[in-house]
Amino acid sequence: MTEKTWNVSLTEIQKLQALDRQAHLHSFTDPQAMVQAPPFLMQKAAGSQVMGQGIQLLDAMAGLGNVNIGYGRAEMAEVAYGVMRDLSYYHTFAGITNPWAARLTELLMEIVPSQFNKVFYANSGSEAVETAIKMARLYWKREGREDKHLIISRDFAYHGSTIASSALNGLRVMHEDFGTETSEDALHVEAPFWYRFGGEMEFEEFGRYAAKCLEEKIIEVGADNIAAFIGEPVQATLGCIIPPKSYWPEIERICRDHDILLIADEVVTGLGRTGEWFGQETFNFSADIMTLAKGLSSGYQAISATLFNDRVASVIEGEQGVLQHGFTTSAHPVACAVAAQNIKILQKEKLIERIRDDIGPYFKTKLEELLDIPIIGEVRTCGLMAGIELCQDKETRDQYPLEYYLCQHIAQAALETGVIVRPAGNVIVTCPPFIFTHEDVDALVRRLRRAIEFVHDRLKAEGLA
Numbered sequence: 001m002t003e004k005t006w007n008v009s010l011t012e013i014q015k016l017q018a019l020d021r022q023a024h025l026h027s028f029t030d031p032q033a034m035v036q037a038p039p040f041l042m043q044k045a046a047g048s049q050v051m052g053q054g055i056q057l058l059d060a061m062a063g064l065g066n067v068n069i070g071y072g073r074a075e076m077a078e079v080a081y082g083v084m085r086d087l088s089y090y091h092t093f094a095g096i097t098n099p100w101a102a103r104l105t106e107l108l109m110e111i112v113p114s115q116f117n118k119v120f121y122a123n124s125g126s127e128a129v130e131t132a133i134k135m136a137r138l139y140w141k142r143e144g145r146e147d148k149h150l151i152i153s154r155d156f157a158y159h160g161s162t163i164a165s166s167a168l169n170g171l172r173v174m175h176e177d178f179g180t181e182t183s184e185d186a187l188h189v190e191a192p193f194w195y196r197f198g199g200e201m202e203f204e205e206f207g208r209y210a211a212k213c214l215e216e217k218i219i220e221v222g223a224d225n226i227a228a229f230i231g232e233p234v235q236a237t238l239g240c241i242i243p244p245k246s247y248w249p250e251i252e253r254i255c256r257d258h259d260i261l262l263i264a265d266e267v268v269t270g271l272g273r274t275g276e277w278f279g280q281e282t283f284n285f286s287a288d289i290m291t292l293a294k295g296l297s298s299g300y301q302a303i304s305a306t307l308f309n310d311r312v313a314s315v316i317e318g319e320q321g322v323l324q325h326g327f328t329t330s331a332h333p334v335a336c337a338v339a340a341q342n343i344k345i346l347q348k349e350k351l352i353e354r355i356r357d358d359i360g361p362y363f364k365t366k367l368e369e370l371l372d373i374p375i376i377g378e379v380r381t382c383g384l385m386a387g388i389e390l391c392q393d394k395e396t397r398d399q400y401p402l403e404y405y406l407c408q409h410i411a412q413a414a415l416e417t418g419v420i421v422r423p424a425g426n427v428i429v430t431c432p433p434f435i436f437t438h439e440d441v442d443a444l445v446r447r448l449r450r451a452i453e454f455v456h457d458r459l460k461a462e463g464l465a
């Protein structure tokens with residue numbers, strides 16, 4: 001953004017807000033709230049800072065957990081500009097490709113877990129998940145086992161906003177308006193959410209218990225009816241739920257024993273968020289299908305990918321006939337070039353190693369300081385993502401009623417102190433850019449503490465804490 005667009009007058013800001021409010025239906029926004037208050041006009045961003053309406057904020061959410069290399073990198077813009085001039089668009093239907101798709105594919109094959117040798121491109125995480133579901137079904141159909149069509153997901157899962165991907169989401173409120181809760185194709189099992197549901201169990205013991213819930217569901221429904229199990233290595237969006245180390249290897253064993261495909265939804269965890277390139281490395285398991293999106297281009301372009309191991313790919317490709325699936329902008333040249341440049345930056349600046357060895361451990365240590373606040377029950381971190389769990393009672397781990405909207409109040413108060421975090425029920429989530437410095441972590445913790453203490457003081461004043 002040029003200085004000209006950044007320095008817009010108050011009148012101009014109000015005009016833009018009015019124009020937007022008139023006709024723009026926003027994602028995951030209460031339209032009635034937009035009647036009360038105008039949309040916030042974000043105008044500029046650089047590094048870990050975002051700016052709008054004269055306010056500068058530290059973005060401890062990296063947008064929506066996707067701007068991993070930070071905002072406003074000139075080399076990303078230059079790559080996009082160059083490709084747009086050479087080949088602004090061409091499709092990849094009917095066996096056509098472009099140099100940038102080919103190069104991104106080569107780069108991906110060097111970094112993804114070794115079982116993945118085939119990739120399909122789309123535009124969003126939802127489309128990547130949708131692709132994974134369709135290909136899992138295609139796989140079983142081609143294997144002559146058409147009855148294997150159900151997909152099992154988990155409570156607190158977030159897999160997207162299209163009909164099929166959202167049917168997998170594990171939060172009732174996301175289904176009620178669209179009838180997806182009655183989807184006969186998606187089933188849910190318990191999440192490995194120890195803090196809420198672990199009771200007296202040890203952490204690792206609970207991981208095995210949560211995995212066992214999947215096995216029980218498979219036995220109940222019948223493996224002959226189930227195509228796949230899908231899970232995010234860390235359930236990021238709905239509370240940064242970090243599973244015990246015992247969980248994923250056991251899930252993999254169960255999927256293998258019952259002949260069910262395993263889909264790792266690495267839309268958030270893929271490309272470094274956990275401090276390894278992929279969540280499967282951090283949690284020691286190997287999926288048959290993997291989805292990638294957010295960190296693939298760090299939000300500089302809309303691009304996602306679904307990857308397949310040889311078992312799945314060989315069956316999908318093994319028969320003649322057109323693959324009846326694809327998007328107009330699959331493997332878009334500009335998006336592919338930008339994604340490749342993003343990966344090169346991650347490699348050149350060793351940003352993932354830095355999460356593992358330096359900023360990740362610092363982020364953990366500093367955030368854990370918040371545990372001295374009486375309403376903070378748990379601080380869980382993995383790489384550069386964290387869930388800060390509120391509680392009414394540290395001993396019993398009792399929750400405040402969700403109707404108190406405490407984390408919304410904290411996130412709002414945090415904006416006043418100058419930092420962006422995200423509420424997820426009774427959890428505050430932070431997912432900063434990989435370029436976060438020690439000073440950024442200090443500022444995040446300092447500002448978040450003030451916001452939490454502000455809300456805690458109000459609870460005390462009302463006799464609720």
Ligand SMILES: Cc1ncc(COP(=O)(O)O)c(C=O)c1O
Pocket residue numbers: 123124125126127129158159160161232236237265266267268293
């Ligand atoms: C794990 C996971 N899968 C899928 C999606 C959907 O991605 P998108 O919003 O790009 O469609 C998200 C989005 O937050 C996600 O976190």
